[in-house]
Amino acid sequence: MATPTIPAPRAEYDRHKTTRSQFELFAWLFMRLSGVVLVILIFGHLFVNLWSGSGVHQLDFGFVGGKWANPFWQIWDLVMLWLAMLHGTNGMRTIISDYTEKPGTRVALQLTLYIASGIVVVLGTLVVFTFNPCPTGADPSLLASFCKA
């Protein structure tokens, strides 16, 4: 005689058959994950650019050229740009939603936000990838030391 099988009670029962988008869940999770990564990226950025050496006074074209000649800093700055802009844009989206009372105001402000953020992300990405540390015809005294070679 075969052993009778009894299905586990309520195994197939799902009380919450949610049909809503999970966008807000991912946005909430993204803020926490990107936030932790941004702490490392931005503290590193501030340490190298504002703390070490002569701090803000060392910043010039040659300094940026020296950093972005190294793919390590290109990737660092690129990831920092994308994560910071997405993190900041989502934060601003939340704040706009919290304080606007008319849907028209909310949509107008958020649309402005998305356009501004899109331009800044695209511009920043192009600059990181198309930057030439030794532009031809430039004053050699303004360039990184390796340009003279």
Place this chain on the structure above:
Amino acid sequence: MAKASTGTLYRGNEGMWSWVAHRVTGVGIFFFLLVHVLDTSLVRVSPEAYNAVIGTYKTPIMAFGEIGLVAGIVFHAFNGVRIVLVDFWKGGPKNQKKMFWIVLILWALMMLAFIPRQLMHTFGG
């Protein structure tokens, strides 16, 4: 009757003020970031254009602006870690007030280290 500032999780006290400060610093950092990507983009124009704009960051007035910027970033970073702990650590919600004071102490220590360094860079020494 209980006062409005008691009996709720966040109204008043550490919970609400950390939330307010997180928003204020977040908005400030966002607008700086927009400007900062634009000024950095001048490296694609010419060395002279970039150096002229980055030179404005080296003035004494801007040195204090950078102290304010770092103060906002450091608070937002440490309080952000606190929010992650409140959401993901079992003991987080119970310890959120204690963690807020830890955030403020760590923030003060970072600023005590950075402010003299920044003033040395700006005014020599």
